Amino acid sequence: MYQNVIRWWLTGILILVPFQYKIRKTVLDGHERLSNLIGYADEITIVVFLLFAIREFYKNRETFDRSYLILLIPIFIFTFSGLISGIVNSNKLMITILGSFDYIKNFLVIFIYSAFFREFSKLKRIFNLLLIVAVLIGVVALLQELWAMTSRYILQKDFDDMAGFFLGRKVITGVSWRFGIFRANSLMHNSNIMGLYCLLIFTIYLFTVRKVNFALLLSFVSGIFFSVSRIVYAGFVFVVGAQIFRRKGRKLLVVLAMIPIVILLFYMSTLPDFNVLELLNIPEFTKERYLAKKVPYRVYTRDKASEIWKDHPFWGIGPGMYGGIISIKFRSPIYNEYNFYPNAMKTLTAWQSIDIFWPQVLAEMGIIGSVSFAGLVIALFGILFICRQRATFYEMKGLFTGLAAYTMVILIYSMGSGLNITSIIFTYSAFVGMGLGCKGASQEENDKINPSCR
Numbered sequence: 001m002y003q004n005v006i007r008w009w010l011t012g013i014l015i016l017v018p019f020q021y022k023i024r025k026t027v028l029d030g031h032e033r034l035s036n037l038i039g040y041a042d043e044i045t046i047v048v049f050l051l052f053a054i055r056e057f058y059k060n061r062e063t064f065d066r067s068y069l070i071l072l073i074p075i076f077i078f079t080f081s082g083l084i085s086g087i088v089n090s091n092k093l094m095i096t097i098l099g100s101f102d103y104i105k106n107f108l109v110i111f112i113y114s115a116f117f118r119e120f121s122k123l124k125r126i127f128n129l130l131l132i133v134a135v136l137i138g139v140v141a142l143l144q145e146l147w148a149m150t151s152r153y154i155l156q157k158d159f160d161d162m163a164g165f166f167l168g169r170k171v172i173t174g175v176s177w178r179f180g181i182f183r184a185n186s187l188m189h190n191s192n193i194m195g196l197y198c199l200l201i202f203t204i205y206l207f208t209v210r211k212v213n214f215a216l217l218l219s220f221v222s223g224i225f226f227s228v229s230r231i232v233y234a235g236f237v238f239v240v241g242a243q244i245f246r247r248k249g250r251k252l253l254v255v256l257a258m259i260p261i262v263i264l265l266f267y268m269s270t271l272p273d274f275n276v277l278e279l280l281n282i283p284e285f286t287k288e289r290y291l292a293k294k295v296p297y298r299v300y301t302r303d304k305a306s307e308i309w310k311d312h313p314f315w316g317i318g319p320g321m322y323g324g325i326i327s328i329k330f331r332s333p334i335y336n337e338y339n340f341y342p343n344a345m346k347t348l349t350a351w352q353s354i355d356i357f358w359p360q361v362l363a364e365m366g367i368i369g370s371v372s373f374a375g376l377v378i379a380l381f382g383i384l385f386i387c388r389q390r391a392t393f394y395e396m397k398g399l400f401t402g403l404a405a406y407t408m409v410i411l412i413y414s415m416g417s418g419l420n421i422t423s424i425i426f427t428y429s430a431f432v433g434m435g436l437g438c439k440g441a442s443q444e445e446n447d448k449i450n451p452s453c454r
Helices: 002-027 032-039 041-059 066-088 093-116 120-154 191-208 214-225 230-246 251-268 297-311 325-329 342-351 357-390 394-414 422-437 443-449
Strands: none
Touching (some): 002 032, 002 120, 002 422, 066 357, 093 357, 093 422, 120 191, 120 214, 120 394, 191 214, 191 230, 191 394, 230 394, 297 342, 297 357, 357 394, 357 422, 394 422
8 A cells, every 4th residue: 555655656756846946936935844845855755765665675675686786886886985085075974975965866766766666557657647747848838939939029029027927937138048039948947957858758758659749749849949958959969869870761861961950059059149130130129238248157167166176186075065055055165265256156056056067076076986976877878778678568678768868968968057957867767767667567568558569
């Protein structure tokens, strides 16, 4: 009985995480206790249900799949290196533990979901629910885009406040527009995250079906395109390219056709924001407003990370000391020691991240920790590859292939963002876990829920 309750909770949390931040900041503004409960729902789930997962693995220890060790060993090595780093730097034990946990917490989700989802039919039902969520997000993004573009280019009116429109956010001119296109955030709090979420669901869908539904495809692409995110675009190109190489046919011809698209994306990434009306010499908006130089926050935080790392090359300054939410909550002295610029500190406090992952790892964990974390990513690739080879039917094989492809997307976005984007990495890890849990599902079980895949 308790297993069913846990499954319901784990399903519900997957529906919650895409909207978690927006619910906290918009719906529950002024309700501090309930807001904090929603904000920490994912971490509470990890801590509490990991204990239940360990119990499940212990009950089934006779059939324990040793392939889990491929993930457990690098997680243990990374955690141990974080502990040593904290000791070397004489950091507080609590900060060291929480800082290390912040790195590995979402990977622990894999073990939780693998312990409680061992039937492909349950995985399929959850994915269908998230398909609905992704379609809703994509449709709302399309509506936001139509409204914004109509306001700017037809009504020729600018706007600064979309708080009343689909729970939107305060629009900051120059940030929410790029290449003359509005950066929709749909029902999520950030355009990049919206695009990455739609791309995640799109990737799993693309690799697990034989024939795509055009309406679903349109909603996914809407969320991806209207994010106007270079990271999302790069991930999309990679995923589509991986699918092309996976399928038989004229691969070379399609790849050649994609080359101009890739070139266009890279060219767009070099352009400043602009308004199409300016190109038509309609002076409703001033150039200064849209071409104003921005403070290169990521460049600054990356340089500071490099400065810290040079002083602590092997073990770093210790987990939880620079760049993440733990360093802010515990008021790390590192920012004062390295003369962190006040305006950058304000951004860091608001974003709770330096918004670039690998320099943070290097500064906090040094060479030892960075190599350990890279080993965890390699191990993740390895176990997905092994499971793909062992898969007995099309959908299961496609699931592991799609997750492997999206692992590359995660690496891409970690180059220009923080890693722990809950709606992305939690959902991704959940599907990895469910895939591992039911990797022994038979073709007969798949046929019962999806006869078209026979």
